[in-house]
Amino acid sequence: MRRNPFDDIEEMLDRVSRQVEEGMTSGGLQVPGTVPVDVADTGDEYVVTADLPGYDTDDIDLTLSEGTLRLEANREDEREYAEGEYLRRERTRKTANRRIRLPEPVEEDGVSAGYEDGVLTVRLPKIGGGNESKEIDIE
Template identity: 65%
Template sequence: MRRNPFEDLEEMLDRVSEQFDGGVGTDGLPVPSSVAVDVIDRVDEYVVTADLPGFETENIDLTLADGTLRLEAEDVGEDETLDEHYIRRERTQRSINRRIRLPEPVDEEAVSAGYNNGVLTVTLPKLEEGDDSKQIDIE
């Protein structure tokens, strides 16, 4: 019995998506301009941790919209001297752009973030289900 070719295509796209979501290329090496992120699901909050060595706080931008945390960072590096003759140059400007989709809504007003020794930690309290819920009548 022949397999459906669309199943093979879907499996391949899932593998590629997982690799990009994980910040890993096909050979297992980190993708440039990506950053490894840990997301912990605690009972009442999510905690996102990202390693951002060499970045300054003012060059890190965090936004939260539609259940997605967006992390952008740019390392502008040192001022370049145009008359220098480099034999090897690996320390260049770099930027990071990462989106993390959260599985549940969070309290946007209570989100907090800290940056210490190159490690960014974002705490996102989950919305509490309370009396704000509305009963839906079925007709």
């Protein structure tokens, strides 16, 4: 008996649906090239924590514009391998980005960021705002 090709499609859609549901219940889906983040509301401020192992502070750009925090990280490794030739080289360039829409306006002049042991922490005090973009220095 031949199998109906629509059964295969339906099974695939069910599988994708289950994966999406599992991703949502475990805290969200991780899209390749995006940075995994935690966003906490402490009452007075939003605290965004992002995993960025292997980057230097100079590799990371943070901007705040119209209630959206944009994080971009670019790293390029140009080192040669001293003990022979590469058979496979996947670690030369790494790019990651993330946009986080904040639920309330924040005080742009009070935003601070720190980077330690591959973890970026951005503190965004609530209240205030403005329509201009602000670049955020990482300490």
